[in-house]
Amino acid sequence: MLFNGMVCFFQFFSVRISITIMGKLQDQLQWIIDSIAEFEDKSGRIVAEMFQELPSKRDYPDYYDFIETPVAIETIQAKIDNDEYKSIDQFKKDFNIMVENAMTYNRKGSAIYKDAQTLTQLLDVTIQNYATSQKIYDQCIDIVDRISATKNVNGNSITEYFNNVPSNPDYLIKIQNPILFSYIKQNVNARKYTDMLDFENDLNQVIENAKLYYTPDTQEYKDALQILNVFTECMMEQEVKLNETQPPSDSNVGIQLDTLIINNETYTVGDFVYITNPNELAKPTIGNIFNIFQTKDGQSQGVTVAWFLRPEQTTHKLNTKFLPQEVFKTTVLENYMSNEIAGKCMILHVNDFIRGNPQGFNPKDVYVCESRYNVHGKSTQKIKNWSLCLPKQARSKIIPLDLYTQPLILQRYSLEYVNVDSPKRKRDDDEEHGGKRRLGDSSKATSPPNGKSTDNVNAKFFLPKPNTTQILSKEQIEAFDRSKSGTVQWFTSPPLDIIERDPILHSLEYLYQKSIGKLRKSRNAKDVREAKSVNESVDVEMEVVKQKVSIKDQEKAILKTLTAFGDYLMEDSKELIQKIKF
Numbered sequence: 001m002l003f004n005g006m007v008c009f010f011q012f013f014s015v016r017i018s019i020t021i022m023g024k025l026q027d028q029l030q031w032i033i034d035s036i037a038e039f040e041d042k043s044g045r046i047v048a049e050m051f052q053e054l055p056s057k058r059d060y061p062d063y064y065d066f067i068e069t070p071v072a073i074e075t076i077q078a079k080i081d082n083d084e085y086k087s088i089d090q091f092k093k094d095f096n097i098m099v100e101n102a103m104t105y106n107r108k109g110s111a112i113y114k115d116a117q118t119l120t121q122l123l124d125v126t127i128q129n130y131a132t133s134q135k136i137y138d139q140c141i142d143i144v145d146r147i148s149a150t151k152n153v154n155g156n157s158i159t160e161y162f163n164n165v166p167s168n169p170d171y172l173i174k175i176q177n178p179i180l181f182s183y184i185k186q187n188v189n190a191r192k193y194t195d196m197l198d199f200e201n202d203l204n205q206v207i208e209n210a211k212l213y214y215t216p217d218t219q220e221y222k223d224a225l226q227i228l229n230v231f232t233e234c235m236m237e238q239e240v241k242l243n244e245t246q247p248p249s250d251s252n253v254g255i256q257l258d259t260l261i262i263n264n265e266t267y268t269v270g271d272f273v274y275i276t277n278p279n280e281l282a283k284p285t286i287g288n289i290f291n292i293f294q295t296k297d298g299q300s301q302g303v304t305v306a307w308f309l310r311p312e313q314t315t316h317k318l319n320t321k322f323l324p325q326e327v328f329k330t331t332v333l334e335n336y337m338s339n340e341i342a343g344k345c346m347i348l349h350v351n352d353f354i355r356g357n358p359q360g361f362n363p364k365d366v367y368v369c370e371s372r373y374n375v376h377g378k379s380t381q382k383i384k385n386w387s388l389c390l391p392k393q394a395r396s397k398i399i400p401l402d403l404y405t406q407p408l409i410l411q412r413y414s415l416e417y418v419n420v421d422s423p424k425r426k427r428d429d430d431e432e433h434g435g436k437r438r439l440g441d442s443s444k445a446t447s448p449p450n451g452k453s454t455d456n457v458n459a460k461f462f463l464p465k466p467n468t469t470q471i472l473s474k475e476q477i478e479a480f481d482r483s484k485s486g487t488v489q490w491f492t493s494p495p496l497d498i499i500e501r502d503p504i505l506h507s508l509e510y511l512y513q514k515s516i517g518k519l520r521k522s523r524n525a526k527d528v529r530e531a532k533s534v535n536e537s538v539d540v541e542m543e544v545v546k547q548k549v550s551i552k553d554q555e556k557a558i559l560k561t562l563t564a565f566g567d568y569l570m571e572d573s574k575e576l577i578q579k580i581k582f
Contacts (some may be wrong), residue, residue, distance in 0.1 A: 028130055029080050029091050031191060035126050036119065037073055047115050047122070048073060051098060063105060071098040088127070095123055133191055140188045140199050143234045148185075150230050158223040158230075162206055166213075174213055179205045181227075196381075203231060235384065253335065254296040260303065262338055267292070267303070270394025272367075274342040275305060283310065284342050286327055286367065290391045293335075302337045306330065308347060308369065311415055315378040321412035323350065325366065328373035328380060329389050348399070349386035354408040356401030368410075 037048050054072045055063045064070065071094050085091045102116040150158050162181040165171065172178060184202050193199045210224035260267040267273065269292060274284040287305030294301050308327040311320075327347060345365040346358045353368040371380040372389070387395040 025085065025088065026080060026083060028134075029085060029088065031130055031133065032091075032123075032126050033073065033076060033080065035129070036122055039122055041118075047118050050112055050115065051102065051119065067101050067105060069097055069101070071095075071101065073098070092123065096120070133194060136193055136196055136199075137188065137191050139196060140193055143199075143203075143231060144185050144188050146234060147181075147227055147230050150226060152219065152223055152226065154219070158226045161220045161223060162210065162227075171213060175209050177205060178209060181206055200231075200235075203227070236388075252295050252297075253293045253302075254298070255294050257292040257294055257301065260292045260301055260338060262341055265344065267341070267344075268393075269391050270397055272308075272345050272347045273303070273305065274345055275336050276340050276342045286310070286345060286347070287334075287336075288347070288390065290333060300337055302335055303341065304333055304335050307332045307334065308367070309373055314373050314380075316380075319414065321414050323368050323370070323410050323412055325368050327367045327369050328371055329369055329383065330373050330375055332375055346399070349383065350410075351386075352399070352401065354404075354410060356403040359400045359402055 037046075037052070039047050041047055052073050054070050054075070057064060076091070076094050076098070079085055079094070080091075099116040099119050102112050106112045106116075148157055148159050152158050159181045164180065164182070165178060179202055181203075184199070184206070187193055187202070188199070207224045207228050210220055214221040214224070216222075258268070267289060269289050271289050273287055273289060275287055277284045285305075286308040288308065289303050290306055291304035292301070293304065307330045309330060310327055311322045314328060343365075344361075345367065346361045347367045347369050348358065350368050350370040353366070357363055358366055369383070369386075369389075371382050373380050383389060390397075
């Protein structure tokens with residue numbers, strides 16, 4: 001009996017797990033298909049509009065003769081509703097069939113063909129975005145649940161007063177931007193927050209509204225402050241998780257050391273250093289020491305460094321502006337030997353950078369940091385707690401500053417983008433670097449040393465405007481036609497009387513298959529067409545004769561015409577002549 005009970009328990013447990021997994025997959029697929037179905041291009045047009053339903057069998061009967069497996073978004077949606085997809089690969093297979101059908105039936109270059117290409121790219125991007133969306137959802141739902149579960153001194157939830165609009169009529173007059181905690185919770189459950197900043201702004205608005213409307217001695221005011229405390233605590237915990245880094249696996253790393261001495265300079269955990277970059281000696285890699293070690297053979301020493309990237313080593317929008325000497329914190333850790341360390345530098349959070357210069361450092365070796373950079377997601381996020389970005393041993397370390405008379409006012413700037421293929425740029429670089437490389441080549445100049453790339457180096461460049469003046473060679477000029485007077489006939493546009501061909505409506509493969517089908521049908525109807533051809537020819541000739549000859553000469557012309565078609569028409573022609581006489 002005990003054994004049977006355990007079997008039943010495990011069967012029930014496995015069913016629960018299966019239901020949970022399928023539920024999550026169904027939610028994921030629903031989010032993906034909704035995002036694709038609602039996607040709009042720059043003009044505001046819904047790209048997937050023509051893919052929502054299958055083509056009408058009455059209007060496009062040939063579609064179903066040629067397309068073996070018709071699929072539309074409505075087909076995929078029905079399978080999602082019925083839990084028919086057991087994996088995301090099955091979902092992707094149907095989606096790819098849908099776009100391939102569109103690219104097969106419609107001609108290359110048509111609007112639907114281009115939309116199908118867009119949807120193919122959009123599917124991969126949307127699946128990646130879901131992972132980010134899921135992470136944001138998990139963070140938001142954790143914060144919402146913890147706030148809702150927190151009780152005040154009366155034993156009630158601290159969100160009780162913020163789930164409904166107060167009945168006092170003056171509330172909507174005094175509060176310009178009313179927002180409820182229940183509204184935020186609905187948005188979280190609907191996965192409407194695509195950025196943690198949006199969620200944070202809405203929650204802060206609830207708190208600010210409460211502080212503006214209620215007095216400090218009220219329970220509503222105190223509950224709003226408690227919401228802020230819980231939210232801050234949650235964000236602090238998430239900040240710690242964001243900065244958790246795993247040291248790289250290196251079989252040669254031995255015991256840990258407290259210090260490292262290079263050229264009479266002592267290095268400790270928490271120091272910021274330059275690492276020699278053989279790809280660009282003028283721009284060494286900037287890092288923060290997280291560990292000092294000795295190799296297993298005891299012959300060498302090294303450091304584990306967290307990268308800080310310069311703006312040109314990140315992927316960003318072309319109009320992004322940066323602080324002077326700005327760098328970005330990453331969670332990437334790499335091991336370097338002591339002979340690769342090129343000296344010390346200093347990185348300050350922006351709040352300290354504007355106050356003063358670190359003692360003992362040249363200003364050119366002092367950098368400012370206000371954001372972290374995700375090398376996989378190619379995104380940045382403002383740092384809220386600088387100490388959590390540092391190794392635990394260095395978080396309490398105080399950096400002495402030579403204070404400025406007044407805080408700096410930092411001006412942001414845009415990077416200068418160059419065309420790496422510009423002849424002038426190449427010539428300047430060859431003169432400066434002995435022709436060894438071209439400055440601005442993102443595959444070399446911005447890559448971290450030793451080939452340790454994280455695919456984050458993706459600097460974008462503006463291309464210079466093309467030169468509008470072009471000098472042709474003698475051979476090119478001679479290739480142009482000339483008028484009788486010897487003037488070169490140079491046309492700035494095609495002739496106005498050019499005849500445009502009608503566009504092909506379908507792909508060549510489809511047209512070929514359709515022509516084969518027509519040929520088969522024509523063979524079956526060949527005899528019918530031949531039988532009708534004689535009578536049709538007679539009718540045509542009759543019309544021509546009636547239009548060109550007078551009524552008086554019609555009888556002779558008709559007789560002459562009918563004689564040409566053979567003796568077998570003579571009997572019928574007499575009756576026809578009698579009718580014409582009437």
